[in-house]
Amino acid sequence: MILFSDVSKRYDKKPVLNSISLIIKKGELLFITGPSGAGKTTMLKLIYCSERPDSGHITVSDWEVSKLGQSEIPELRRNIGIIFQDFKLLTNRTVFDNVALALSIHGMNQGKIRHYVNEALEEVKLLDKASLYPQFLSGGEQQRVVIARAMVSKPVVLLADEPTGDLDVENAKTIMELFSKINGKGTTVLIATHDENLFRNSGHRVVHINDHYIEKEYVG
Ligand SMILES: Nc1ncnc2c1ncn2[C@@H]1O[C@H](COP(=O)(O)OP(=O)(O)OP(=O)(O)O)[C@@H](O)[C@H]1O
Ligand SMILES: [Mg+2]
Structure with a gap:
């Protein structure tokens, strides 16, 4: 591999x-x-x-x-999903939008984006915080958003x-x-x-x- x-x-x-x-x-x-x-x-x-x-x-x-x-x-x-300290969450975007960003760049349609982002947030148990801004989450929750962001495009x-x-x-x-x-x-x-x-x-x-x-x- x-x-x-x-x-x-x-x-x-x-x-x-x-x-x-x-x-x-x-x-x-x-x-x-x-x-x-x-x-x-x-x-x-x-x-x-x-x-x-x-x-x-x-x-x-x-x-x-x-x-x-x-x-x-x-x-x-x-x-490749990347979790690096210098790739911080964007403070002016919601949790949902932070995770969605990688997919929108790839030109995916809105319905599909919603499906994959919800799936990734569900996986890290943060679906209920999707509309919050990252600074209102604890450090551990923020790191789970980072993981959802890395995994949303289903990297190998x-x-x-x-x-x-x-x-x-x-x-x-x-x-x-x-x-x-x-x-x-x-x-x-x-x-x-x-x-x-x-x-x-x-x-x-x-x-x-x-x-x-x-x-x-x-x-x-
Ligand atoms: N862009 C760079 N230019 C010059 N030197 C660098 C650069 N990046 C890393 N180094 C040097 O290369 C060595 C290895 O760095 P690296 O970041 O890979 O170490 P690390 O094992 O991840 O360390 P840490 O546990 O502190 O994160 C270090 O001595 C570092 O100073
Ligand atoms: Mg290092």
Whole structure:
């Protein structure tokens, strides 16, 4: 499903990832962990082509990501759900409109948009808050809207960067349960996190990067 083959990446002259090879199976839920600056976010960015590797190959389903032309990137991204701290909810749009935005950009008709957005909000149990503005929701609820927004276009892969970073233990648990549920329906899920509590006893594979390499891999 996702393949890193001998991938290296540096920023300016500074190496971040050095000859990383990794196979992520279709339908897997995988954690990427390691110290701050290890390259976790960079790995996710390479997958959705916001950064390019200096050498090696990355494939996602049938896309050879490392070779995609600029014009092919939007099509790749339509198939990837992204939960990143820098993609905040728009404060001047309702919960419904925040989730709908990705679909309206794709030119879908209103009836279909309503159907898919309601379905995504139902999934995260926020249908009753659809008409509110994000700032009237708790942090945990806002993160669930972000998940609905990422899932509304039914991506084959979900990438989450520190998805529980700002949340307390109880909300983090709820978010993890949602990821498990999404993964249970067949979506491949990749979670970059510092938080060992997320993967301890999870039964999912954990890839630990350190010093530019995959230092160890184990089942959490
Ligand atoms: N656009 C950039 N330009 C230059 N250096 C960068 C850039 N993005 C990241 N880096 C550097 O690359 C290294 C890896 O960054 P990355 O964000 O992938 O780490 P991370 O493992 O996600 O860290 P954290 O746990 O703090 O989020 C860091 O040393 C960072 O400073
Ligand atoms: Mg990071």
